[in-house]
Structure formats: C-alpha cells, structure tokens
Amino acid sequence: MYNLIMSDEDRRHFKRYESRSECEVKVGSETYRGRVLDYSDGLGAVFENAPKLTVGTQADVKVFDPEIQFRGEVAWVNKTDDELRVGFKRLDSLQGSLKSFALADVLIGLQRSTKTGVLRVASGSVIKEVFIRNGDMIFASSNYKEDGFGELLVRQKRISQEEFDKARGLSEESGSKLGKVLVELGCLKPKEVFVAVQHQIEEIILSLFAMETGKFRFHEGSLSSDDLITLRISAANIICNGIKNVNNILHIKKVIPPLTAVLDLSPSPMNIFQDVKLDGSDKAILSCIDGKRSLKTVLSLSLLPEPDTLKTICALLSIGMIAVRKEERAPAELKIEDVEEIIKEPAEEITPEFLNKVEDILKKLWSIGYYGILGTEKNASAEEISKAYYSKSKEFHPDRHFALPSDDQDDLKGKLTAIFSYITEAHEHLSDPGRKAEYDRTLLPEAVEIEEAAKEKAAKLAEEEDAKEKAAKLAEEEAAKEKAAKLAEEEAAKEKAAKLAEEEAAKEKAAKLAEEEAAKEKAAKLAEEEAARKKAAKLAEEEAAKEKAAKLAEE
Template sequence: MLLLSKKYQWLEMSSEIDRDNRRFKRYDCYKETQVLFEGKKYNLQAINYSLRGIGFYFDESLTIPVGSPGHFKIEDLGIDDDGKIIWCKKIDSKLRIGIERKTISGLLSVYPLDDILFDLKQNEMNGVLELRKEAITKKIFFKKGDIIFATSNKTEDRLIEIMLKTGRITNDQYYQLINFSKRTGKSQGAAIVALGYLKPDELTSAIRNQIEEIILSLFQWENAKFIFFDGHVLPDKIIKIRLDITNIVYNGYKRISNIVYIKNSLPPVDTVLLPVHNLSNFLNNIKLDKMDKDIIELINGNRSIQEIINISPYETRNTMKTLFSLIKARIINIKKSDLQEDKYDQEFIDKIEDLYQRLDSSDYYSILGVEKWATLDKIKKAYYAAAKEFHPDKHKELPTEIVKNKLNAIFTHLTEAYKVLSQSDERIKYDQSLSTSHTIKKKSNKEIAREKYEEGTIAINRGKYDEAIKLFEQALYLDSTVPDYHFYLGMALKGNKKYNEAARIINNALKLAPFNSEYLTELGYIFLQLGFVLRAKGTFEKAIKIDSNNEHAIAGLRKIKELQ
C-alpha cells in the first residue's frame, strides 16, 4: 500500500510539463537501480529514459513529495546525475514517478547522435554540445536549436588543415599561413583573408565546410561521452553559420561504410517505408545524387525494405546505405500497420497488470483459473487457453519493456503451475502443502530461473535460438545476478545474428564476471561480425592475457591477421 505524505499531496504531471518532457525522444529500458532521496536509498526500476528525464516504477511505500531532489546512477546508460521528482502517479499498488535530470549528458552508444541533434532542434535549445573521445574534444554550438558553429581540438580539424586537404591552398601557402599567424597573432581565418588567399565571402564558405567536417566526423565515433551546457553563447566576433540538421544527419550516416553495422541497424526487411508528408521541403535542403533520388522514388508507402532492395537498380549495399540514412534523417518513416496500431488496446494491458499483481498471492489453481478438484483434462485446457493468450511470442510488439517483462513473469508462472498440477505426485505434494499451511509453497525465483536456464541450454544446443532467447530472458527476469544467464542469452542472440544486442548482453555478463576468458573470446568474435576489427583484437588479447591457453581466442587473432 502506498503511504502519502500528510504535508504534501501527490501531484499529477501538469499537461504543460508533460508536453515539454515528451518533446524529448524516450527509450524503453528495464534497469534495477538505487536512487538517493534526502539521504535515503530506494530500490527502483527504470522503465524509460530521455535526455531530460527518467521514468521509474516503485514497488514499496514512498512518502517523498514532488519536487524532492535526488541522485541516481545507471551504469549501463552512462547516467550519473542529480534530479528531482516532477510527477507521481499511483497505478494499482505501484507508484510511477518521473524524475527530471539536472544535466543533458550520457553516452553516444545509448543516445544516437541523430536523436540528440533532433531533440535539441525540436526544443530550440541554446548552448554547447560537448563530445569527448579519449583526448579529442569537439563542440557544437546551438542557437534556438540550430547549429551555428563547431570547434575541435584535433589538429586535422583546423581550418587550414581542411583547406589543404580539399586543395583550396597549396603546401607553401599552408606554411606561410602558420608563420603569419604566429608573427601577427591573427586567427587563421583573418590570416587567410589578409594574405589574399580567400575573399571574405569565400572565407565564410570555407568555415561552413570546416564546421560540417567537424560534425560529420562524429558519426564515425562508436563510443564517446557527451554533455550539453545550456545557455553558452559564442562571442560576437565569431562567424556564425546556420546548418540544416537533416542534411547533416543524412550526410553523416552516408559516410558510414560498415555495411554490417548498417544492416544490423536497419528495421526488419519486411518493414514498409513511406516518405514524410512534406518531402519536397526536406529535399530542397539536402544534397542528393542521382542514386539517392532514384531510390527515394521507389518508396511509396506500400513497399517493404526487401522489396525496395529487390527492384533497386543499384547494388544492395548502396541501396541499404541510402535507406538507412533517409530513415535516420527523418526523411522517410516506418509505416505502422493497422493491425500493429490496434493490436494492444488498454483492456489487454490492464489484464496483464491485474494478473501480474495477483501472482504472489495466488495458488497454482487460481493462476490457471480452475477449482482445486479440477480434472487433469480441465487443467490442460485451462493451461493451453492461458498459454495461447499470454505467450510472449504472440506479443512482441507490446508498447513498453516493463509490460513485456510482466507478461514473461505471467507465462513463467502459468508454465510452472501446469508443470506441478499435471503430474500426480507433484500435485499431491502441492495439495498437502496447501492443506497443512496457509502459505503457498512455491519454488523460489532463483530455482525457477535455474530451470529456465537449463532448458535454454538444451534449446541452444539444438539450434532453437528463438526458444533459447525466450527461456534465458525468463531466467534473467527472475534472477539477473548469474553471469551465465546473460552470457548464454548473448550466445542465443548471436545464433540469431542479432550481433549488436548480443554484444550488449555479453558485456552485462562481463560486468558480473570481468575475468572470464570465454566471455571475452565470444565477444571478440561478435565484434568481428560487426566489423569492429580493432575492438575484436583488443578483446581477444585481453582473453589471452587471462588464459594463455585459450585456443579459441588465439584463433581469433589469427583470423584478424588474415583479414589484414
């Protein structure tokens, strides 16, 4: 039961706050974390997050009022931040709370760069987006959501370096500019005009090119930290250039040559694509070549990705790259089918919530909806009917991860109930436990998780990867502390060629067992599948350092040498 503070009344999020918060793209997640409020720790479940906030579920009593400051840390998301509760809402016996973050910060591996840029644009932000990768720091300046400038501490990103690379100045002029700048103290831009290498209007064009190059290079960064400094402005003397974010995102992703990454990042090939309503307005601001225009002509709101690839006159890799870039730039959208839109009404989701709330207080007969004297035939019929309705494979498009996890828990309990009640010896023991005690003696979550894990290993050995994924996910939902559960889920995903997700899951296993040579080796092979050769090499070397006799890792290094 929820306890409400007498001093404060729980407040629903106002429509104004809700509209503002929802202007930032939200991502589903399911992470256990601790949040510190007023010096006290609370265990919460993060269910979604954005650049500005995080949504949590709370299973216990909570008396902290709206507006209370707190600190929270979610390592997987790169979040270590202060914030405050901005809204609370009771949902049955649970509490849903929303926390507004103090900073806009995180990891590019969690927040894609295109989402960050479009979020800042949509919210008309003023300030500086700073991105760091090892010793390299790049900054993008925004005014009312528009990109107006960019800087970098990387030598190759200096104006004269880019002009030399693009042939706008010669080697002799390059060194004359360096000496002139040192002697006079003038900036590179001022020196270029003073020496007559460019006219003022040509300098503006060169600076625009430099800014674009600095930003476009960021789309190649696999891992980097970012933080947004709100309100920072450029000095008046700096030349400000307005860049179109759609054009930047499109050309940034067009530069990516890793076709494995593109293939894994695209939606399923049966996804139907359709152009945005005001397509002509978008195309006026984007530099497209003939191939790009021809591929856009194939997108009509009825064809799937695979159908577009099949009829495209261009190579598959080029068609995929163009489609990927168009989706990322929001020039084309993913069409939702009527079935997908109408499939999950609120009634069904409420049914999941109701059954989930009753799991711990219900016996196996109540879970299946039969009487304690029901025949085996009735138990079978009840189980098959319930399994058909609540099987996770039938509901992969549920709106949030937390609803999916609740459905997994329901199906796990249904299966366990049927397993016990369908075997006469087990049913007798269970009935005796009910008659001798008013408490229901069910297997612990850890015991059920172990059974699901063992069933999963059998499925993966038989090459039944979909079944294995489902079983390992159920095991992890019930007990996320066992590294092997994470690892074998990653291996099942690898078997299904879902390499990005597999890498993320095996990294979770390594957080629990950082010196497991086998985990590292398999992660190295996944990196190879993704085309991340350097990361694969480093991972194999780390595995061998832990276990010098790891032949599988040694073979991985040999494979890399052959590729090079």
C-alpha cells in the same frame, strides 16, 4: 545499443529509448530500486514501493545498463495496486554515451527544444564542439589536427603546403587569425576565407557521425558572438549527409531494423516537412516506402548498391521522415499518395505577403479556433481535416525560417513554432471523434456569442490600434509641417539677412566710391590750384624779367 524502432507519436523533443535495465533512485537517506521503462532527456521507471517519490521530489538517478546518472525531479506519478510508475525530468546538463544515445536524436532534440549552448563530444583525446543558438547549429570547433582550417585548405588544394606553413608562422608571430594572414599574403580572397570556414564547420559536424564511441555533454547557456562566423545548418540536412558519409557499414547495420520490418512514412508533419534536401536517389528509395513493403523488399527494389541504400534508409529513419510500422498503429487517415502529393507541392515563398500572413494569424491565434486555423468547415470529413492538417503544417513548418537571412531567422522561427503548435493541437482534437464532439459543444450559441464578443473585442482593439497609428501618423505629419515651416522661416530669415548684408555692402561700396570721387575732385582742385600758383609764379617771373629788361634798357 539504442533502438530506432520508437514511437513517432511521441511529442517530446527528445526521442525515448526502451530499456528494461534496473535503476536506483536516492532521495535523501532513502534508496529505491526499480525497473526502467524508457529514457531520453529524462527517465520513466516502475517501483514496487517508493513512498517519497511524489511530484516535485528531487533525487539522484542511476541507470545500470546503459550507464546513466543525473540529478532529476519527479515530473509525474501514476500509482496502481501493484506498482508505482514515475517520470523524472533531468535537472542537470544533458549528457551520455554515443552508444546509449543516437547523435542524430540529440541534434534534433536540441533543435526542436530551441536550446542555446555548446554540445561537447569527446572520444579519447579528440574533443569537438558544436555551438547551437535557438536550436540551430551555427559553429563548430575541434582539437583534432586534421579538422584544422589550414589542413582543410591544403587537402582541397586551395593553398599549397608551403603557403600554409608560411601563413601559420606569421599567424603565430602576430597573433592574427590564419584566414586574415592568408588574405594579406594574397593566397585567398576574403570571400573565399568565409566560404572555406563555413565548409570547415560542416566538415567538423559531419565527422561526428563517424564516432562510434565517445561521450557527449550539452552545456546550456548564452553564446558570445565574438569571432564566430555563424552558419545556420538544418539538423535534418547535416544528419542525412553525416550518416551517408559513414564508411563503416557495420555501424549502420547495428541501428537498422530487421529485414522483415515494414517501413512507412512518418505520420508527423514535423518530420515530413523538415528542412532536408534529398537527391534523386534518396527520393527513389523514399518512393518505395509505402507502409506495406518490408525493408528486404525496399532493398531489392533500390537501384543503388545495398550499403548505399542502407545508409539512406538509416538517414531517413534517424531524422524521423520514415518509421517502422507497428502492428497496433491505426491506419493512416490519408492515402500515402495524398501525402506524397502534398510533399511535392512547392512551398509558398517567404515573401513580405507571407510574413504579413504570419503576423495576421498570430494576432488572432487565440480566437481563430481549430477549424479556422486548419481552414476547414465544422462538417469537414476526417480525410479533409487530415489533408488540411498536412497542408497547413507544410506551410507553417518552423524549419521554413532557414529560407531567411540569419538576422531574421530567430524571430520567424518563434512565430512559426507558435502557429505550428496550434495546428497540431487542432488536429489532435478534431481527428479524435470524442474530443471533436466535446470541442464542437463549446461552439454552441452561448459559446459562439462569447467567441463573437471576443472577435468584436479583437476588432475594437484593432480599430483602436489603427486609430493610434493614424493619430501617430497625423502627429508626425503635423510635426513635419511645423518643422518645414520653421525651416522656411529660417530660410526666409537667412535670405533677408543676406539681402540686408548685400544692401549694406552696396552702401559701403557707394560711400567708398563717393569718397574716392571726392578725393579725385579734391586732388583735381589741388592740381588746379598748384597749376594756378605755378602760372602766377611764371607770370611773376616774366613780369620781373620784363622789369629787369626795361631797367637794363634804361641804363
């Protein structure tokens, strides 16, 4: 069984577990037996004689208790008169037993190492997978029937068993997803399907914490976004909820420290300010932990039943927010009241101004210096440096990326991680008197001149960048003017063409009217001539009639 009493000062992404098991390392035809110091995503061990174990050497590593095997590479070697201490880093996939590794530690390790891939957990015939992108859990699947989407909806009484059976049949016939069929049948709205799938993902991940036995393996590699309804889940939140939902209190008691253990807040801002939502009961229990009270005392002060209090303490230990205080640990630089005050202060909102602030810091991160990143003076006291460290760590904690929409989270997470790492580096140097003195010596006039030159260079680069941006803007404006002028010319040409067309049409109309007028005149003239002919003919007839009448009269 793994031991939760581990060093919080450990800066590795994955927690180390102490062990005194024997191990066996094979390098080619040579086999060396040694004693394990600790294990995590690698291994630390001691050997009496292992001449081929040098930095860079690859080997097959086997630990007997717990049973762990992996292909590794020697990362460091520390030789003394009596023994050889060797550190191995794993070359193959991270894998192991849930009895040897705490699931909470695996999830936090994957998040802080920003890994991408699929975590596969198997217990008997049940297989569940958690899809992880840049360290964040985004999806989950399971072959366990009760984890099914339809079964979940029926349990929640969102649909009836009859509706589920009908939709499942249609889904199998058509090959369409169950959610789509339920929408087509009018059982659910599209938004309700999306919310239900998100809930299903959370339920599958939470159910992993009820697995007391099983094995896991992390398959690192890129993920396909096809058909994935992504949900960004904070590891700390899911761990807390998962552990508090465990029904087997004996499983919880196995990983809880002795009743005499003194509990304290973690000295690491990475643990204190991670994205986790604590309810009123959680906060009440957390307020009882002061670095002086034992677990037994905290249990007696809690208003919750003992099993619930133990679950909360186990959850807080698992995410590293609290730790077992070790006797050799140096006194805290800040009073616990000061740390609690920093925790209570509301974090700055993710506004455009904050994002610009992040960008500005990143531009000058290499020249701002340790005092600059913490915002303290060179003569600041240890307490002032420590307080600034906690405040800045809270402000730029990588988990703050969860406050942004999914599409923007990865970019901000990387930037915050870079700033947070530099803040941590600054505190490590300035909180140690020897390292602080050494750093301060680099700030002597010569070093200051170099730093000033670097700042001037940075300012010059910034000016050049501004000039480039200004020139680009002027070029854009000039291009816009040219485009506008061209459009104006084209518009004028169109208007001129339209005017010419109108004039041409007017001419054609006038010509047509003239033709019509001429035709009318011609018709009138022809009519007159016709009338004249008719009149002449009539006169001729009348004259002929007169002559005939006269002739008849003569006769």
